[in-house]
Amino acid sequence: MFWSPDCQESVVMGINGQFPGPTIRAQAGDTIFVQLTNKLHTEGVVIHWHGIRQRGTPWADGTASISQCAINPGETFDYRFKVDKAGTYIYHGHYGMQRSAGLYGSLIVEVGEGEKEPFHYDGEFNLLLSDWWHQSVHDQEVGLSSKPFRWIGEPQTLLINGRGQFNCSLAAHFSNTSTNACTLRGDEQCAPQVLPVLPNRTYRLRIASITTLASLNLAVGNHKMVVVEADGNYVQPFEVEDMDIYSGESYSVLLTTNQDQSKNYWISVGVRGRKPQTPQALTLLNYSPTSQSKLPILPPPITPTWNDYDHSKSFSNKIFALMGSPKPPKNSNRQIILLNTQNYIDGYIKWAINNISLLLPSTPYLGSIKYSLKSAFDNKNPPENFANDYDVMKPPINPNSSNGNGVYMLGLNITVDVILQNANALAVNVSEIHPWHLHGHNFWVLGYGEGKFSANKDEKKFNLRNPPLRNTVVIFPFGWTALRFVADNPGVWAFHCHIEPHLHMGMGVVFAQGVEHVNDIPDQALACGLTGKRFMKNTKQN
Numbered sequence: 001m002f003w004s005p006d007c008q009e010s011v012v013m014g015i016n017g018q019f020p021g022p023t024i025r026a027q028a029g030d031t032i033f034v035q036l037t038n039k040l041h042t043e044g045v046v047i048h049w050h051g052i053r054q055r056g057t058p059w060a061d062g063t064a065s066i067s068q069c070a071i072n073p074g075e076t077f078d079y080r081f082k083v084d085k086a087g088t089y090i091y092h093g094h095y096g097m098q099r100s101a102g103l104y105g106s107l108i109v110e111v112g113e114g115e116k117e118p119f120h121y122d123g124e125f126n127l128l129l130s131d132w133w134h135q136s137v138h139d140q141e142v143g144l145s146s147k148p149f150r151w152i153g154e155p156q157t158l159l160i161n162g163r164g165q166f167n168c169s170l171a172a173h174f175s176n177t178s179t180n181a182c183t184l185r186g187d188e189q190c191a192p193q194v195l196p197v198l199p200n201r202t203y204r205l206r207i208a209s210i211t212t213l214a215s216l217n218l219a220v221g222n223h224k225m226v227v228v229e230a231d232g233n234y235v236q237p238f239e240v241e242d243m244d245i246y247s248g249e250s251y252s253v254l255l256t257t258n259q260d261q262s263k264n265y266w267i268s269v270g271v272r273g274r275k276p277q278t279p280q281a282l283t284l285l286n287y288s289p290t291s292q293s294k295l296p297i298l299p300p301p302i303t304p305t306w307n308d309y310d311h312s313k314s315f316s317n318k319i320f321a322l323m324g325s326p327k328p329p330k331n332s333n334r335q336i337i338l339l340n341t342q343n344y345i346d347g348y349i350k351w352a353i354n355n356i357s358l359l360l361p362s363t364p365y366l367g368s369i370k371y372s373l374k375s376a377f378d379n380k381n382p383p384e385n386f387a388n389d390y391d392v393m394k395p396p397i398n399p400n401s402s403n404g405n406g407v408y409m410l411g412l413n414i415t416v417d418v419i420l421q422n423a424n425a426l427a428v429n430v431s432e433i434h435p436w437h438l439h440g441h442n443f444w445v446l447g448y449g450e451g452k453f454s455a456n457k458d459e460k461k462f463n464l465r466n467p468p469l470r471n472t473v474v475i476f477p478f479g480w481t482a483l484r485f486v487a488d489n490p491g492v493w494a495f496h497c498h499i500e501p502h503l504h505m506g507m508g509v510v511f512a513q514g515v516e517h518v519n520d521i522p523d524q525a526l527a528c529g530l531t532g533k534r535f536m537k538n539t540k541q542n
């Protein structure tokens, strides 16, 4: 039992007794050994590690079990995986909506022995951003799967490293005269983060978002930031006054403490892309030797208007790979267009991709593909050009779709282009932001566009010169995003909207390639559904 981060007495899921889970630090080239013990009483656990390729040990990535096969209550599962790329990453529960309940943390990988980062910094801070609801995740899940539909609504609190304020103003916290509940209780979880800095130094802020829903914007009063890393990949450094960050993404920015050292400055985090009903999260940049109780003179930076999408697009369009980064292959072997729509299935509200709403099978894909268990999932290739005659600017003419669990089977090592095509949701004039996250690979972001993607016109505009490599990318309302990846990682990989309730409502697809080359599927990943232990024993004897 934890205190919830907003001083209310409620349950937060933790890892090793901590919320958020421990920040795991490693060096590129290290092998991380994980002993995952599930101490929950009622449900399984799976942990997904962003940015980890996991060749050969797919379980650790979580992918094998993005179906119902998880570490059961009371069980322990040991596994190891290699971290081969320096960067800022996140890890989180990937079973049901456990991430929303607090099952997450940071993974920070330093450069390998004798290697250097392509930028200099004197110190660093880790800011893991999330959002928080008072309603339990279980109640949220029930509401999302009910008729009539009950949406989770906007978060009550934004959290920085698991701490946030609710009904207790941050300013009051810093003044000793406050009578607010948090200060009176002296509750650790309500205390805001303070970033103590020395003047005239450069700090690396590692900023990652693990939000359930919120798209965020971060700004530091009177300071600019230079973005140098995105999702564990170096980018061509560029300066910004504020930055957008979507769920699943991580960045490193450099901040130079070149302001008046007799003052402190606010760092603010606010909601974008949805009409906000959540106060900004605030934290303090505390210049030495100024006392941390001295309030900034300047008010906190104002978050750009939630629907100023041009502002967001301009940030996304500034992100390019650092010179010398790997370039994409010049051509792709296959183009898959994924049309994102909001739909009804039997009157329930869902999201669908090419008119199929992802409902995971009870047998993990990895085992069912490897052992050709044809009845374990839908063997038909899902559609890949459903968007042809579809008007993305209007609600669906026929809003009905169906559940499915088919797999996009990719040839090993082929180059795949994915066009994520956003559309109008069920309500007129509504199209939402969706950050899409790919397991097991990085992809190049070749471009963004408005309206419907047109191969003839838009492919010519793809950036093949210096597209950024990422594992998460956003689609803007009524727009498309093009990405390219090489299917060079044998396994079964989820690709989905990182907004937790949207995945729950079916917004995802599954890619598979080279599964015949995966030889070390752990027993635990085969321990349920049709691959359950007895079945496996029988097939092994045959």
Ligand SMILES: O=C1O[C@H]([C@@H](O)CO)C(O)=C1O
Pocket: 149, 151, 349, 425, 432, 501, 502, 505
């Ligand atoms: O998935 C969603 O459902 C609601 C709304 O579209 C229906 O109530 C919303 O804002 C979402 O993002």
